[in-house]
Amino acid sequence: MLKQIEGSQAVAQTVALSRPEVICAYPISPQTHIVEGLGELVKSGALAPCEFINVESEFAAMSVAIGSSAAGARTYTATASQGLLFMAEAVYNASGLGLPIVMTVANRAIGAPINIWNDHSDSMSQRDCGWIQLFAAHNQEAADLHIQAFKLAEELSMPVMVCMDGFILTHAVERVDIPAQNEVDAFLPPYEPRQVLDVNEPVSIGAMVGPEAFMEVRYLAHAKQLMALDRIPQIAAEFAERFGRTTGGLVRGYRCQDADTIVVALGSVIGTLKDTVDELRGPADDGPRIGVLGIHSFRPFPLAAVRAALEQAKRVVVLEKSFSVGLGGVVSTDVRLALSGLGLQGYTVIAGLGGRAITKASLARMLREAVADRLPPLTFLDLDERIVKRQLEREAATRRSGPIAENLLRDLGTVASKVS
Amino acid sequence: MHQPVKFYQTGTFTVGNRLLAPEQRSVQASTERSNSLNSGHRACQGCGEALGARYAVDAAMRATGNQLIAANATGCLEVFSTPYPETSWQLPWIHSLFGNAAAVGTGIAAALKVKAIKAGAEHSPVRVIAQGGDGGTTDIGFGCLSGMFERNDDVLYLCYDNEAYMNTGVQRSSATPPAARTATTMAVGAHPGAEFGQGKNLPLIAMAHEIPYVATATVADLRDLEAKVEKAMSIHGARYLHILVPCPLGWGAASHDTIRLARLARETGIFPVFEAEHGEVTAVTKIRRHVPVEEYLRPQKRFAHLFSGNGHPETIARIQADADRNIRRFKLLDEAQQEA
Ligand SMILES: Cc1ncc(C[n+]2csc(CCOP(=O)(O)OP(=O)(O)O)c2C)c(N)n1
Ligand code: SF4
Numbered sequence: 001m002l003k004q005i006e007g008s009q010a011v012a013q014t015v016a017l018s019r020p021e022v023i024c025a026y027p028i029s030p031q032t033h034i035v036e037g038l039g040e041l042v043k044s045g046a047l048a049p050c051e052f053i054n055v056e057s058e059f060a061a062m063s064v065a066i067g068s069s070a071a072g073a074r075t076y077t078a079t080a081s082q083g084l085l086f087m088a089e090a091v092y093n094a095s096g097l098g099l100p101i102v103m104t105v106a107n108r109a110i111g112a113p114i115n116i117w118n119d120h121s122d123s124m125s126q127r128d129c130g131w132i133q134l135f136a137a138h139n140q141e142a143a144d145l146h147i148q149a150f151k152l153a154e155e156l157s158m159p160v161m162v163c164m165d166g167f168i169l170t171h172a173v174e175r176v177d178i179p180a181q182n183e184v185d186a187f188l189p190p191y192e193p194r195q196v197l198d199v200n201e202p203v204s205i206g207a208m209v210g211p212e213a214f215m216e217v218r219y220l221a222h223a224k225q226l227m228a229l230d231r232i233p234q235i236a237a238e239f240a241e242r243f244g245r246t247t248g249g250l251v252r253g254y255r256c257q258d259a260d261t262i263v264v265a266l267g268s269v270i271g272t273l274k275d276t277v278d279e280l281r282g283p284a285d286d287g288p289r290i291g292v293l294g295i296h297s298f299r300p301f302p303l304a305a306v307r308a309a310l311e312q313a314k315r316v317v318v319l320e321k322s323f324s325v326g327l328g329g330v331v332s333t334d335v336r337l338a339l340s341g342l343g344l345q346g347y348t349v350i351a352g353l354g355g356r357a358i359t360k361a362s363l364a365r366m367l368r369e370a371v372a373d374r375l376p377p378l379t380f381l382d383l384d385e386r387i388v389k390r391q392l393e394r395e396a397a398t399r400r401s402g403p404i405a406e407n408l409l410r411d412l413g414t415v416a417s418k419v420s
Numbered sequence: 421m422h423q424p425v426k427f428y429q430t431g432t433f434t435v436g437n438r439l440l441a442p443e444q445r446s447v448q449a450s451t452e453r454s455n456s457l458n459s460g461h462r463a464c465q466g467c468g469e470a471l472g473a474r475y476a477v478d479a480a481m482r483a484t485g486n487q488l489i490a491a492n493a494t495g496c497l498e499v500f501s502t503p504y505p506e507t508s509w510q511l512p513w514i515h516s517l518f519g520n521a522a523a524v525g526t527g528i529a530a531a532l533k534v535k536a537i538k539a540g541a542e543h544s545p546v547r548v549i550a551q552g553g554d555g556g557t558t559d560i561g562f563g564c565l566s567g568m569f570e571r572n573d574d575v576l577y578l579c580y581d582n583e584a585y586m587n588t589g590v591q592r593s594s595a596t597p598p599a600a601r602t603a604t605t606m607a608v609g610a611h612p613g614a615e616f617g618q619g620k621n622l623p624l625i626a627m628a629h630e631i632p633y634v635a636t637a638t639v640a641d642l643r644d645l646e647a648k649v650e651k652a653m654s655i656h657g658a659r660y661l662h663i664l665v666p667c668p669l670g671w672g673a674a675s676h677d678t679i680r681l682a683r684l685a686r687e688t689g690i691f692p693v694f695e696a697e698h699g700e701v702t703a704v705t706k707i708r709r710h711v712p713v714e715e716y717l718r719p720q721k722r723f724a725h726l727f728s729g730n731g732h733p734e735t736i737a738r739i740q741a742d743a744d745r746n747i748r749r750f751k752l753l754d755e756a757q758q759e760a
Contacts, residue, residue, distance in 0.1 A: 021531065021534040022527065022530045022531055022534060024527070024530070048537070049534045049537035049538055050534065051530040051531075051533055051534055053526065053527075053530055053571070054571070055523065055526075055567055056563055056564070056566065056567035056570075057563055057564075057567075059519070059520065059523075059563070059564070060520070060523040060526075060563065060564045060567050063516060063517070063520035063523030063524050063526075063527065063564060064523045064524070064526050064527035064530065065527060066514075066516050066520070066524055066527060067491060067514070067516075067523065067524035067525060067526060067527020067528040067529075067530070067531070068527035068528065068530050068531040069527070069531075070514050070524075070527075070528065071489065071527065071528040071531035071532060072531055072535070073530065073531035073534055073535070075527075075531075089517055089519075090516070090517060090520060093516050093517055097514075097516065196512075197489045197512035197513075197514060197528060198512055199486065199487050199488065199489065199511070199512060199546055201512075202509070202510060202511050202512045202513070203512060203513075204502055204507035204509050204512075204513045204514075204515075205512075205513070205514040205515070206492075206502075206514050206515035206516055207502035207503070207504040207505070207507060207515070208498065208499050208502050208503055208504055208515075209504040210503070210504065212504075213504060213505070
């Protein structure tokens, strides 16, 4: 049914339609509305039988999820930012144990300085944890991906993270088609655990494994991700056939066929990029031939699909909201691996960190530079060079130069925050 | 999960058990015991934790008709019992992390509850225990444990207290007693060993959560341990059992002294043995033969510095004062004994 609905509520409703049996989460912005919505559905009995457990931390939330998933219950949680980092040890553990937990990450920057706004630093920090990571471009996709995520997770017995941009998606009210319960039931069979804590068939889960088999266990995690590389597009196709919408999959291109410049991105910025590209190409399509490639599956990383989508282009701009300090882009590294040997010109653009608005104007300016091959290999979109320079000078001049964030705020003319 | 059991125990205690009416016999005296933690694991000789865990889990198995699932924290018990590809556990068992056994237990209990409701029952016939060492319980896992208590989740948490982080090489935990030498509280300086006035008393903290059942036990009174586990399993909600399990390796004691030291810990008053319900103490095990703390400290190398050279009589006196305080607080001595 078509609804004008907040992204978080759309996710809460589709998670509910997936019939979770245990939900356990700890509040953090911008994830809160999702679990609040689910909490209400559980409390009102609409989801029965389902247990909603209020825990004392994200570490506990993921740990409860591990227990309930291992005991055979369909399990859901959600978090963001500091919360994801706080649960990190258990995040790795859940995938190591092969537990099909589904978790929404309402993407948010990681402090310090503390910042509640959107970028992708949080889920990228868990890049290598063994979870499947799917990125939603808009709220319809965010909602639909959750139904697909449960199916994928349970078929492969591995956990899936659905990443959606905090606030930009979670708090945006958009039109979303929420499927009917019987449609979801037909798509998503009940959870049949691969391994389960069963008194009639006792198994030990999580044994201590030494050098003789640890490599093999880790390799198998990789092998499963490669299997997911096949299943993700298949499940997206099955979903499309049943629900009549294309969402998910590995990558999706926009105006890439004739493009010599392709911008690669994840998440909600894909929409802004499409609009920018349309404007640059112009109504007569006589502008620069730019296309957009959205990556919807970040883990497993679709090397072949990315390569196939980009190999005809001359240059690739990876626009990403994450940043590997001391190197450059996180996603760029993966994209360049996919393009190795092709001789394409590659650019990394870090944008939107901590919720900095990514405007069409800035994107257009940056893309014109890229098309003219004048873009530096690593660009920080809309970085205020003046205040950065001033702080570097300050630090060179005096060792006790003071707290960086507060200095920058003062330079910007914003009153420094004070604890009263 | 029942399998015939070989008897290892000999002597009058075993015989005595068999002379009792069947329903009064200890779990371990019966060949019908589940033998959930079976032989072949790699605990040190005389390991109190291995002994405590075997008795506790078998008792829980009997109390539940073998309908039991266990979550285990990282630590000696986990490492010595599940060296891949072997396992000593004959019940469904999961190890996730060092600090989350209580929360994993909560998750299992939640899943079981949903299954029970789907089957039209109020409670699941299958019950949950979570277990860990004192480090996993009093330190890193404390937040998860407190959360489990506060929500009154249907889990029995078993803490095997060997008073240090044994698995990583005997470092201090917040259950390490004052003056004890560990790898991180060395026997050097003016006040050698662990500090006085630090550490946590988990049974009292558990009581402060007003959960239905809290008890302490030692491996010196195994029948008492079994009885407490059985009682705990007769109750729904959060339950906590704190078991003193001497560790020959970490305490620097002889392997054959495990039981004796556990008994001395109780008979000195250093380790009060009691039960509490909803935050109130309901029963205590009285001291039968009251002994000075020195008798308990002397056989342990972790306290050797208290007796070498000029010794540390003032430190021993402080430990004695702590024991005396326990005796007063928990009324561990009969009035007649107190006067004597
Ligand atoms: C997060 C984390 N920190 C540290 C460790 C290392 N570690 C494993 S077991 C252990 C100590 C266990 O001590 P305790 O809980 O008292 O159990 P014991 O081995 O004494 O039975 C430590 C520090 C770990 N596994 N995980
Ligand atoms: S170190 Fe201590 S607790 Fe660990 S196995 Fe040996 S005796 Fe048991």
